[in-house]
Amino acid sequence: MFAANPAATMEQVAQAAGVARTTVHRRFATREALVEELTGWAARRFAEAVESAHTDSTPPLVALYQVTANVLRVKTNWWFAMSRTADGAHPEAARVHAEVRDDCERLLRRAREAGVLRPDADLDWTRRVYYALIHEAAAEGASGGGDAEALATRVVDTLLRGFGSPAAPVIA
Amino acid sequence: MFAANPAATMEQVAQAAGVARTTVHRRFATREALVEELTGWAARRFAEAVESAHTDSTPPLVALYQVTANVLRVKTNWWFAMSRTADGAHPEAARVHAEVRDDCERLLRRAREAGVLRPDADLDWTRRVYYALIHEAAAEGASGGGDAEALATRVVDTLLRGFGSPAAPVIA
DNA sequence: ATGAATTGCTACACCGATGTAGCGAGTAAT
DNA sequence: ATTACTCGCTACATCGGTGTAGCAATTCAT
Numbered sequence: 001m002f003a004a005n006p007a008a009t010m011e012q013v014a015q016a017a018g019v020a021r022t023t024v025h026r027r028f029a030t031r032e033a034l035v036e037e038l039t040g041w042a043a044r045r046f047a048e049a050v051e052s053a054h055t056d057s058t059p060p061l062v063a064l065y066q067v068t069a070n071v072l073r074v075k076t077n078w079w080f081a082m083s084r085t086a087d088g089a090h091p092e093a094a095r096v097h098a099e100v101r102d103d104c105e106r107l108l109r110r111a112r113e114a115g116v117l118r119p120d121a122d123l124d125w126t127r128r129v130y131y132a133l134i135h136e137a138a139a140e141g142a143s144g145g146g147d148a149e150a151l152a153t154r155v156v157d158t159l160l161r162g163f164g165s166p167a168a169p170v171i172a
Numbered sequence: 173m174f175a176a177n178p179a180a181t182m183e184q185v186a187q188a189a190g191v192a193r194t195t196v197h198r199r200f201a202t203r204e205a206l207v208e209e210l211t212g213w214a215a216r217r218f219a220e221a222v223e224s225a226h227t228d229s230t231p232p233l234v235a236l237y238q239v240t241a242n243v244l245r246v247k248t249n250w251w252f253a254m255s256r257t258a259d260g261a262h263p264e265a266a267r268v269h270a271e272v273r274d275d276c277e278r279l280l281r282r283a284r285e286a287g288v289l290r291p292d293a294d295l296d297w298t299r300r301v302y303y304a305l306i307h308e309a310a311a312e313g314a315s316g317g318g319d320a321e322a323l324a325t326r327v328v329d330t331l332l333r334g335f336g337s338p339a340a341p342v343i344a
Numbered sequence: 345a346t347g348a349a350t351t352g353c354t355a356c357a358c359c360g361a362t363g364t365a366g367c368g369a370g371t372a373a374t
Numbered sequence: 375a376t377t378a379c380t381c382g383c384t385a386c387a388t389c390g391g392t393g394t395a396g397c398a399a400t401t402c403a404t
Contacts, residue, residue: 007179009391020352025393121335128312129330132304140300158301160336163293181361192382197363 043093060111069152076141215265232283241324248313
């Protein structure tokens with residue numbers, strides 16, 4: 001499906017879709033229109049995944065797990081449409097991205113206040129690591145590596161505990 | 173410097189270098205030759221960074237910190253040449269990448285046996301998270317976010333401890 | 345069966361990036 | 375001063391991707 005990259009030529013897109021290139025042009029006048037529609041659709045899916053987790057009305061830890069699982073579900077199913085949507089060019093995608101970022105920051109703040117995260121946790125760094133973990137887990141999931149729930153468990157576990165032995169010395 | 177992406181046009185490359193496009197063609201016959209040389213050079217730098225940490229002859233924890241700092245140093249300084257070298261197309265880069273991967277796996281295994289990592293740590297997942305953390309830290313470092321030592325400390329700390337409160341409940 | 349709609353196909357114009365050639369200006373070495 | 379070298383510039387050929395037009399074949403509805 002679709003070679004995954006938005007840099008694919010119309011020819012490749014058409015071939016992946018099993019139609020002729022000119023037929024693609026009948027549906028999408030220009031290449032720009034195609035990626036426009038696709039990224040918009042992906043952004044909507046992404047927003048739904050985050051919304052349906054109700055990150056504001058459930059305990060931080062279960063909210064964290066729920067968002068992670070939901071996002072991983074859409075990312076592993078539609079990964080081919082989810083490569084660097086945050087280019088800023090697409091207004092709707094940018095808006096969704098910003099909203100999700102806000103939601104995530106609020107959730108992490110709640111988690112810290114609830115004692116789930118350490119009091120000295122840098123929330124910005126935490127969020128970026130969280131994103132990276134999701135990205136990595138999605139990559140594994142797209143290669144047939146377990147269901148979304150298992151992956152989410154692993155992501156949250158890694159985010160909270162890391163890999164160090166509890167008894168191990170700490171650097172600083 | 174160089175717009176960071178290997179998809180930049182020769183015109184942009186030339187402009188970034190402050191020379192005319194034809195002058196670039198005098199030094200590099202084809203575009204392919206340019207990225208070839210650049211990725212080779214970057215791979216060599218990367219290999220040096222890993223080698224000079226002597227990951228096999230120092231205690232796992234300090235080795236981990238040393239590699240991290242060294243790699244972050246080259247990644248933040250030469251980030252424009254370090255975007256997805258692992259395309260597999262470049263033989264030398266692929267070889268370096270594989271060797272580094274082996275080094276990393278050995279180091280993580282030693283760390284686990286030494287009790288630095290939990291006995292049940294999935295080393296493959298650990299390595300991928302470690303890579304992702306370095307990538308994220310490098311992105312921050314390239315935006316003027318602290319020196320390599322501080323970033324390395326943060327990466328290793330995150331990798332080992334995560335963000336969770338020690339007293340927090342665990343999912344599974 | 346007739347007409348409408350969709351699709352595949354070929355052909356073509358267009359554009360941007362690539363690569364080459366040659367000329368003229370500047371510069372350093374002797 | 376002459377020579378050799380490098381660079382910037384213009385011009386051109388080429389190639390691949392894009393977008394458009396038109397035609398024939400197929401399908402579907404009535």
